[in-house]
Amino acid sequence: MPTYKAPVEDVMFLWNDVFGIDRHANLPGFSDASPDVVSAILEESAKYCEEVLTPLNRIGDKQGCARAPDGAVTTPDGFKEAFKQFVEGGWIGVSAPAEFGGLGLPIVVTQIVNEFLCSANMSFAMYPGLTQGAIAALIAHGTPEQKALYLPKMIAGEWTGTMNLTEPHCGTDLGLLRTKAAKQPDGSYKITGTKIFISAGEHDLAENIVHLVLARIEGAPEGTKGISLFVVPKMLPNADGSPGARNAVVCGSLEEKMGIHGNSTCVMNYDGATGWLLGEENRGLPAMFTMMNEARLGVGVQGLALSEVAYQNAAAYAKERLQGRALGGAKFKDKPADPIIVHPDVRRTLMTIRSFNEAARALVMWTALASDLHHRSEDDKTRQAADDHMGLLTPVIKGVFTDLGFANTVMAQQMFGGHGYIAEHGMEQFVRDARITMLYEGANGIQALDLVGRKLPKDGGRALQAFFAEVQGFIKDQAADDGMKVYVEPLGKAIGHLQAATMWFMQNALAKPENAGAGSTDYMHLFGLVALGYMWAKMAAAARAKLKAGANGSADRMNAKLVTGRFFMERVLPETQAQLARIQSGAASTMELKAEQF
């Protein structure tokens, strides 16, 4: 059975040495987030994740959720108690406003905790995760009455939340959606339609479930401009805020799916259910999009989380499993065979995964910090730059972290040989669970298109220029330091490839957008590697500074950082040249066949 240890020390290195987050102590919430406080919070979260959630992960996979004939859904054994503990710990509202019962801490803390939760038990983590998303939507778009009614309950974990977008015939293209909303004399709406793939749509963890539902008001325009957002609680709140009568929304069935069995993925049937408009009429889609960046960043974090826990278990197995001898002759002559970690190909695999994990964690923190600055800074320029950063990096993190996160779970499983295929080791569950992250919250092809078609050209390319300037500024700053050459030279080459690819799009995709479309996924991954490479260069600089300053007991960890960063530069980053070549080959052979020839 898999084990998990939350990487608290690694996070604190990023917090203190790489990003120096306490320089933002003047911002709301950050003053309460001193390194000591953050470290204590993370240790507490780690303990809960390691001891409570990790052991429930395989149980959840094996049992799944069960639906009764009346539509009630039971979660796997232990989930209810674990959720109770989670709620009592105040974890749902870590970054929620204090006025509604939250702790008001930076979003960066929430994203770190989310990584731990998803490593330990992704199916479980999705229940509070979706609630956090619904809370954000209510904060952004709710009336004061709606906020007062829903937020305290949801932040306290008494009520949970969901997002209802997808219908059987439409997911990516929500303009096609058919769920209807009929206005009632009292200002409420009757919602009728079927939604699918509703995570946490029905369960037994909380007394009420607050569904946020996209629907079309009768008479509204067709397409995306006629979609509104509604709050549709499972139990209609009484005047005193307690849950009252059952609303006409029911779980019609549970999806039989590849993984995340511990999470209830529901078909939700709305049969004239009572709902209330959230935000403006016909502005439902933009309202959802305001939460998109954080939701997508959260899915990227899931990719990292599964890569991390898969790595930990693969590394432990590789140190333990005796099989064959080292290439240069036996390393452990007293044992019947050497542990497989002596083999270069095993190490190559493990190094590939960890060189992603550590840089990905840095990129999440950097980007979550941007989200905080965007929400909390009082400086217009800072807010705008932070928003630019979020907008640009979000599709990259969602698309690249989930593609690579999944690939990494597969590589980690491979370390177990045939045993990796057997359920009891838990490695195949990580693969199955990770697979969903590439599909939901916008399939990764959509992320690539969002990056290339929307985020690159936005505001005259301002966000991209700022990113280039930051990375190149860093490279320049390090030029004098010979010890940094092994990091900044490959990074310089890689960002050169990214610039060349950008230029190629500018020259070739305006007249023929297919040239951008055909190269979009490669571009997204090229961008991801450059961003991860930049994180490695920053971490290497911080590790070197720390070693120079005496390292304070962490010399071994810092040296490992320097080695892992070199591995990334030598073994992962070279991919950028192939990505550029593919992009520059254009769309001709991709588009030439007639549809019927496929």
Add this chain to the structure above:
Amino acid sequence: MPTYKAPVEDVMFLWNDVFGIDRHANLPGFSDASPDVVSAILEESAKYCEEVLTPLNRIGDKQGCARAPDGAVTTPDGFKEAFKQFVEGGWIGVSAPAEFGGLGLPIVVTQIVNEFLCSANMSFAMYPGLTQGAIAALIAHGTPEQKALYLPKMIAGEWTGTMNLTEPHCGTDLGLLRTKAAKQPDGSYKITGTKIFISAGEHDLAENIVHLVLARIEGAPEGTKGISLFVVPKMLPNADGSPGARNAVVCGSLEEKMGIHGNSTCVMNYDGATGWLLGEENRGLPAMFTMMNEARLGVGVQGLALSEVAYQNAAAYAKERLQGRALGGAKFKDKPADPIIVHPDVRRTLMTIRSFNEAARALVMWTALASDLHHRSEDDKTRQAADDHMGLLTPVIKGVFTDLGFANTVMAQQMFGGHGYIAEHGMEQFVRDARITMLYEGANGIQALDLVGRKLPKDGGRALQAFFAEVQGFIKDQAADDGMKVYVEPLGKAIGHLQAATMWFMQNALAKPENAGAGSTDYMHLFGLVALGYMWAKMAAAARAKLKAGANGSADRMNAKLVTGRFFMERVLPETQAQLARIQSGAASTMELKAEQF
């Protein structure tokens, strides 16, 4: 529910136009394999696969196998009837010797049929597949009495076969195995021990199961040199050859695994079971290795097979699913949205998969043909060259086709968006089924090591030199044809990368074998891309010749070949430069961390 159409026309193009297999009509078996006969056989096999096996695939996944308390195993609904039809069709013995009831046709025919079978239902195909492996072992190592006793029954499908190698503590490193064989006065042996991961170890498809078991005779040397191979039938044959008393071998449990649920993967307990030596004492491992090439080629075919069926279903869905609009504006204005095949990123994905499938099929046929020449040619030089080819290409095909085959099933699943994650579409089953191919019959890291450590240096690099000479000869032959430039120029560049990588190993890995180990997987994939690129160049030349000659109704297909080949050169082959860069970075950063730092 997924559908499947066997690519018979594509195979016949390879058979006739690319490889001109009828030029071998002078060899035993080939004279019976005229294009008309082969085409008729393949059409018959296609019908069976499409109509009988395909509909059973999801049933098999859902039901799995069931074990009764006495160890008896029931296969999923319909498997028994389908197996009966399979046996009646004479499919097990397509390439088996006529003297024991086989058809004696070339192995290339069997490998093609295996592709169809595995596309339709891989779990099912493994039952006869393992029987074919056991038949090959008995042909190679059995006494005349053993052959007479077992082969007719097995070729007729009355008895099936298994391979028992792995034990809980050893898979790759069989030198550690502990199963014991105690010699009896009558010349038989009592076999005692536990074997795991035994595919088709117990089932209800046949009246008897012939286990081939690796065990150590009491007093034999430790390690790999003390291992012998035994025949251990489930039912001890009577004097007349009918199945008699139950032997002391029983299925202890079924493994709970990620996929191939329709195949029974058994823990087999041998409790003093009666067995007979197959081949020489202590020569069990070399005896198994003589069948290794064909078994590994067969697993490579499984990777291709799943990639093919996943492609077909993804292409069909992409032509059908309406979502969004083409980048340049609506293509189907009368529909509420365009089918997603209008999107460059969808096409890029489909083209990536099909450009692998078509070239992979060619490489399988070329290599299976080498196996035939090795077994059937009377010319020493031809036999040796064919054996060299088999030895060199087998690890490449096993490792690369299963890595890419799996990756392709994931890409095909991605085309379905969230629906790809739901069981009823069957796409996630292809992913789960494909995953085993990277693990069994030698995990892919072992294939890479076999290629780099054993096959490259063998006989002074003779096999590799012959491969280089053939590809470069072809490139030279095509130099005068301008229309072939788009194929042979990228191929020339890629083989240059392969040669540079080989040279780098020669210069850097003799003193430090870790430099080869750390680059072995990249080298295997680099080799695979070059070999697939060569197949594309050959197919392009054949397609061009056919078009020049009037194409005979297949102009559309031939043009599609030319486009798909170009796509491969532009979009897949550029990876070789990144592979070379990774190889040339050496092992330093890979090997530097201490084991406890992982």
